[in-house]
Amino acid sequence: MSASAQPRTVPGxxxxxxxxxxxxxxxxxxxxxxxxxIVFHQILGWHHFYDRSTLAVGLLSDGLLHTAExxxxxxxxxxxxxLRRRRALAPAHAWAGFFLxxxxxxxxxxxxxxxxxxxxxxxxxxxxxxxxxxxxIAGLVLLLTGVVLAFRAARxxxxxxx
Amino acid sequence: xxxxxxxPGPAAAPGLFGLVTVAxxxxxxVLYQLAAARLRRRGDAWPRWxxxxxxxxxAGVAWAAVGPLPGGPFTAHMVQHLITGMAAPLLLVxxxxxxxxxxxxxxxxxxxxxxxxxxxxxxxLLVFPPLAALLDVGGLxxxxxxxxxxxxxxxxxxxxxxxxxxxxxxxxxTFAVSRLDPVRRRWSLALRGTTLLAAGAAHAVxxxxxxxxxPPGTAFTAADLHTGAQVMYYGGDxxxxxxxxxxxxxxYAATGRAWARERRTxxxxxxxxxxxxxxxxx
Numbered sequence: 001m002s003a004s005a006q007p008r009t010v011p012g013x014x015x016x017x018x019x020x021x022x023x024x025x026x027x028x029x030x031x032x033x034x035x036x037x038i039v040f041h042q043i044l045g046w047h048h049f050y051d052r053s054t055l056a057v058g059l060l061s062d063g064l065l066h067t068a069e070x071x072x073x074x075x076x077x078x079x080x081x082x083l084r085r086r087r088a089l090a091p092a093h094a095w096a097g098f099f100l101x102x103x104x105x106x107x108x109x110x111x112x113x114x115x116x117x118x119x120x121x122x123x124x125x126x127x128x129x130x131x132x133x134x135x136x137i138a139g140l141v142l143l144l145t146g147v148v149l150a151f152r153a154a155r156x157x158x159x160x161x162x
Numbered sequence: 163x164x165x166x167x168x169x170p171g172p173a174a175a176p177g178l179f180g181l182v183t184v185a186x187x188x189x190x191x192v193l194y195q196l197a198a199a200r201l202r203r204r205g206d207a208w209p210r211w212x213x214x215x216x217x218x219x220x221a222g223v224a225w226a227a228v229g230p231l232p233g234g235p236f237t238a239h240m241v242q243h244l245i246t247g248m249a250a251p252l253l254l255v256x257x258x259x260x261x262x263x264x265x266x267x268x269x270x271x272x273x274x275x276x277x278x279x280x281x282x283x284x285x286x287l288l289v290f291p292p293l294a295a296l297l298d299v300g301g302l303x304x305x306x307x308x309x310x311x312x313x314x315x316x317x318x319x320x321x322x323x324x325x326x327x328x329x330x331x332x333x334x335x336t337f338a339v340s341r342l343d344p345v346r347r348r349w350s351l352a353l354r355g356t357t358l359l360a361a362g363a364a365h366a367v368x369x370x371x372x373x374x375x376x377p378p379g380t381a382f383t384a385a386d387l388h389t390g391a392q393v394m395y396y397g398g399d400x401x402x403x404x405x406x407x408x409x410x411x412x413x414y415a416a417t418g419r420a421w422a423r424e425r426r427t428x429x430x431x432x433x434x435x436x437x438x439x440x441x442x443x444x
Contacts, residue, residue, distance in 0.1 A: 059371070062367075063363040063364070063367035063370065065364070065365040066366050067362035067402065068359060068363075070362070070402060070403050071358065071359055071406050074406040074410050075410055078411070078413065078414050079409075082417060085387055118340070
């Protein structure tokens with residue numbers, strides 16, 4: 001982590017682009033997971049508290065994912081506050097990380113949770129194909145946005161990222 | 163002895179155990195406030211919010227033991243469990259009772275004995291975070307996934323023992339993970355964070371299985387079971403997030419101090435300046 005810090009020879013060039021990207025990636029992941037949980041589980045009630053099919057492993061992975069998302073949200077925001085405090089935040093890398101994290105979670109949820117483990121589906125009692133497409137395409141758009149931003153941030157370099 | 167009886171509500175009505183709990187909570191709260199007052203009288207700083215936190219924790223323990231609790235029997239039990247095992251321990255531990263005791267005790271055998279106890283091998287083992295988590299969440303799995311829960315509803319003494327264990331294990335777990343008071347060994351942030359993650363996941367999974375099937379040997383209505391399981395699931399989340407915030411905030415404060423120190427020495431080269439009282443935050 002600290003290895004990614006820029007050499008502190010130039011005054012002001014204290015940003016830590018890689019750490020900025022990782023920290024905001026964690027936040028992006030956790031925020032998307034929290035939105036999924038709050039909007040779709042609790043407000044809309046589309047997929048519910050307990051939709052397990054049969055897999056005990058699925059239940060365990062769900063519990064781990066849920067807890068990890070909650071802890072990641074807390075840890076991510078404190079790590080972000082630490083970057084801000086030390087003026088080490090590289091905003092371009094941070095945004096790239098946020099979108100990458102959000103896209104990774106959305107696609108993971110859409111493909112692994114919904115389709116492979118079949119923990120729950122987006123909705124029940126309707127044709128879920130359009131929901132699945134919308135869900136996964138939204139995830140892909142988030143991920144591609146993150147990739148484009150990451151390339152731009154890398155091209156502009158850490159100095160321009162301030 | 164209270165005869166075994168069937169009535170909707172927690173198994174033990176406000177009987178002897180409830181009264182003992184209330185008296186105990188009142189006693190420790192008064193002792194805490196007296197100790198804090200003693201510190202302030204001699205000019206030491208001891209934040210007021212810590213006293214408020216401890217008092218709220220004590221009140222929570224007392225209320226969970228005797229107070230009217232909402233919902234059906236299983237939901238009421240779960241609310242009681244959440245207060246006793248999670249909310250109250252967090253409030254009590256945040257008030258740093260051990261630190262207060264160490265500073266407020268007058269010289270004498272108790273003052274010598276307390277640090278010896280806190281630094282003893284047994285205490286060091288107990289506050290090893292994974293063990294504390296196992297005692298806490300493992301106890302819950304035993305309670306809800308064996309016949310133990312059904313038995314507590316017929317045997318008041320068993321109910322009292324389980325209730326006491328839930329409080330003690332909750333205190334131990336919160337104490338071990340938050341590490342606010344001085345103990346034998348300072349476990350790393352990574353170990354404490356991983357422990358919190360594992361314990362939180364085990365708690366969430368148990369809540370989900372309770373939603374599907376109640377404890378063996380009990381017959382609660384489906385609605386009561388579902389509400390109780392959801393209280394456990396989301397209440398567990400809240401307590402866990404609050405504990406995570408406590409851990410992260412103490413990390414933030416500690417790294418801030420370390421960073422300020424490092425920057426002071428880096429700015430001034432090999433010869434450190436005399437401390438000028440710069441704020442630690444920036």
